[in-house]
Amino acid sequence: MDTTPTSALLVEERSDLGEVAELARRLRVDSLRSSTAAGSGHPTSSLSAADLLAVLTARHLRFDWSRPDLPENDRLIFSKGHATPLLYSVFAAAGVVGEEELLTGYRRHGSRLQGHPTPVLPWVDAATGSLGQGIAYGAGMALAIRRLQRSPARVWVLCGDSEMAEGSVWEALDLAGRERLGGFVAIVDVNRLGQRGPTALGWDLDAYAARARAFGCRALTVDGHDLAAVDEALSTAGDGREPTVVIARTVKGQGVAELADQEDWHGKPLTEDRCAQAVEELGGVREVTVRGPLPPEPTPSPVPPTTPTPARATESGGPAEAAGSGGSGEVKLPVFEPGESVSTRSAFGKALAALGSRPDVVVLDAEVGNSTHAQDFAEAHPDRYFELYIAEQQMVATAVGMAARGYRPYAATFAAFLSRAHDFLRMAAVSQADIALCGSHVGVEIGADGPSQMGLEDLAMMRALHGSTVLYPADATAAAALTAEMADLPGISYLRTTRGGYPVLYPDGERFPVCGSKTLRRTDADRVTLVGAGVTVHECLSAADELARHGIPARVIDLYSVKPVDAETLECAAEETGALVVVEDHRPEGGLGEAVLSALAERRLSPAVAHLAVRVLPDSGGTAELLDFAGISAAHITAAARDLIWSETDAGADAQTDAGAGAKGARTSAG
């Protein structure tokens, strides 16, 4: 069904191997020239794969270069992202990047031709450059193409041989094999030399093939410089029948005698003189262009494909404007009764199931869907729920790949285990992928399972991602509203959910804009502000009750939006109460406390701040005893608040006799 005879015939008519050989020479020449002009880059890693790319782009890749967004286009992913001299030379040969841009833009500040590819370029779906990732994005895209879009588009991934050592590669091939992703083709450029020397497997193509087959993929071995053999292998690989790994024996630096199969040439451009000689050796600069096959015209499918709607529901406005159910029209969020005991993870699951009414929402699980409650979605929308098994890297990569196909993926696992995919999250931020993540079972709150299962570093990881949004609801109403909100947020958004059930604090219909907060207790006489998020909000409320019993009015803020943080409300609290206790079920570094300190510093505010966080190595135990052991229970909050008020009063008596009680300890800059 995927290889339409018509387009195959067209290819035969207008392309022959002589022209392909010419194209390969052009790709080599331009790879050398661009990297020499830049003064850095990876020409030898490009030369090994030039023949593969010439055959692929001239005869197999069905791509309309003038319409890169066409859903029927095949996809081309450079998992060996450092081979940008080759990739950009392909773009130049396809006529979409000019010679001047190639020779003056490569690796320059402000240019789109970066050292490693990013989706700033319209022909790049996901940023690569961290090895073992492109193949994973490719598998994720192929899953969307096959299972959701039912498009004949194929996914061609160029891999290096060194990167086959990354475990993530085997998660990707496991997915491709298990799901029988015909049209997914990984081409491994086995040039036997890594960065600092020979690879472990060298030119043992059979070893690679055995591994690929063991993971359920078809494996083809080929001489990567024999154009006819490559052509035949890619014809088979692209037949859409089976996920395929083409293992190509190549020579690093092939085409230039001085470079061929030499160590110590990784990531080094030639000098201008040597480059000129090499170009001469290759027969000089060429103009031959890529004239590969076009994608087939879309034909009506017997089964209607699942078509995503445009990802962004609102065109303008900040995060607060793009808020919540406003962006998702017909979504009927679950309703919770204030006071009822509900876990935020179960609210997430119910909200997710409701969000399924949006056809662009897909949900990804890493074999814990009954714990994260992502599984609620599966019951309502089994066709858009994907089980990735315990392979968190591939789960996040699938999210990135599906986002590149226009979907709004939600991927959920224990917060602790999202750290497994940290490098993929880092790269997803470079890709500026719009993906929603949920991390459950956070903090010491989980109790008996112990520290291996406690998400205690996730806020630090998620906050530090460029362009991320970090949300941490304290109750079910907030969790459901924020889950819906994430469907329209740009970039990586993260929802942190709690294991146990806690009283619902907010009524149905309450809005939770990103960058907002909720002030749960407030009087004009407040002498301290208790700032929490998630489970610590409930501890703060208990502490406020206890303080009230001792005649100390305390403000309580639910800072559910950890990034961006509601600096305005914090400023007001700092000015009015002069003292803040910030409490988080997370390590003291990089989480809620430091988010608050950063916001205060930016506004030149300096209330006295006590920061309660998990500074111990916790063990197993009950929730209440572990919150107490970690120093973040109501009792500790109460004590910290009393200490602050005591020392502030004392300090105020010493140094700030002229300041009003309301402004005690708060100071703003003039600017």
Add this chain to the structure above:
Amino acid sequence: MDTTPTSALLVEERSDLGEVAELARRLRVDSLRSSTAAGSGHPTSSLSAADLLAVLTARHLRFDWSRPDLPENDRLIFSKGHATPLLYSVFAAAGVVGEEELLTGYRRHGSRLQGHPTPVLPWVDAATGSLGQGIAYGAGMALAIRRLQRSPARVWVLCGDSEMAEGSVWEALDLAGRERLGGFVAIVDVNRLGQRGPTALGWDLDAYAARARAFGCRALTVDGHDLAAVDEALSTAGDGREPTVVIARTVKGQGVAELADQEDWHGKPLTEDRCAQAVEELGGVREVTVRGPLPPEPTPSPVPPTTPTPARATESGGPAEAAGSGGSGEVKLPVFEPGESVSTRSAFGKALAALGSRPDVVVLDAEVGNSTHAQDFAEAHPDRYFELYIAEQQMVATAVGMAARGYRPYAATFAAFLSRAHDFLRMAAVSQADIALCGSHVGVEIGADGPSQMGLEDLAMMRALHGSTVLYPADATAAAALTAEMADLPGISYLRTTRGGYPVLYPDGERFPVCGSKTLRRTDADRVTLVGAGVTVHECLSAADELARHGIPARVIDLYSVKPVDAETLECAAEETGALVVVEDHRPEGGLGEAVLSALAERRLSPAVAHLAVRVLPDSGGTAELLDFAGISAAHITAAARDLIWSETDAGADAQTDAGAGAKGARTSAG
């Protein structure tokens, strides 16, 4: 060589399969009783592997339970860490955990019998509970045992079948297969049921076997409840000849009709009534003990093994006391001339090579040793240098495994790619493993390679690890000294190194205690303090020069110890200058800036702080232009300092007319 006939005969004499069957029943009974008593845990995952463990501990595991530290002991690792009911039942049957502890301690706060195993227990080498990790630690330990210690000790790892989906498992088997780690045995408990339902491969033992073989390991398939068959398989597996994966078909919940092969029983204990019935079904409580073989007495090896010295050079004192070359005696650190241009990564390599004079130091590379300069060590000490290829998870796991064998591992790669091993680092912190890490190529400083290669989130990741030390030297002298210092630090220590060469700032012999800093510029009239680390120290110095040209004296602090941070020096600077500009080549979240803000808040200090960090998505370019683009160059620091002084002067005029210039903006609490 490993299976001494003598010890094998002893086993035959004193143990028969009837006793093994009794032991299996005891393990099942105690797994049920302990989890029911705790009210949580994973009894069914324990029951599936009870026969495997009975055969293993009664007839194969050579372990002197009274001397767990004996180097000749085999190692036992539960990669399926949730099966603690079984593990602790083994300990009980071995007589090292009492019945009362098992029935009242399991999963209780303050008990060593946590929900998942940690090295708080003397029979546990590394914390597990994040799946796919135990097998990786096991491979790392086997590498140390085989290549360094040349001991006959074997490493037995119990894996779950669900965790075989983790890519890290294949990195581990790749290492075991490549290095021919005879004595490494992974036993996979294929009970076909994961947490939320069937695994992808079910009971397809051949599929698992094909994968294991493709990765270079011997694979044996067996009925995991046929004691004789298991006994035979483990005899072969333990022959020390080849790394082996035993793939055992088992039934989850085996032994209790109600539980056997049933879904929805994962992680659920029986009620007391049902437990009592199940125990009855199993024939009641038993007292049979583990009387397995003892390890062979050490015999002189023809090649002298590499013996590690005790890991901690000093017994007492804080980090500052255990400092630097003091702890490492004969180590001759490299010398650098002040003013000379040297990169901190090359200083790291030279220092590492010098540290090789300590026999306990081992170095691990992820195929970038020529970039991180870890390779310098390989030239001097090839026997203690290990190439892990591009498998960062296995690199960190190997470090943890080798640390458990008494070595001081240094593992180095690009800082960006350490994020790949984040979950392993998180668990290493739970293990309280003493390992040193180096992350090179940090920040936008690297230039042309672009954002995929820039470590911009590593400080946040490393600071948030429990008990970590985070160091970021600005020059070669500091880098060399801190590299040496790390060899004696407890827990995870991290050195952040820079790609480019910068002037040496410090003379030979300068000391760099952990929790210290260097004040590079200082007068009594300083009006602002510029705080940097690494490359930004040099930008701060340029900015101070520029400010001086405009008559503004500025203090400059090299805050090379990011965690713990030198709060005293910051306090002094805050009080004396009233204004701080903190500059880092890192994301604004979780790094140097927030470390400073936390330290100031803890001391109730509130100078005006400007925080310059990488808030943009960088592209490729030159170092200088990217530092400027990111807003962290000297020009930006100068501007920020001037703004601060301006607004502070203004604010001072408004509100603090009674405060002296020196104390401007600084405020301390009375407490």
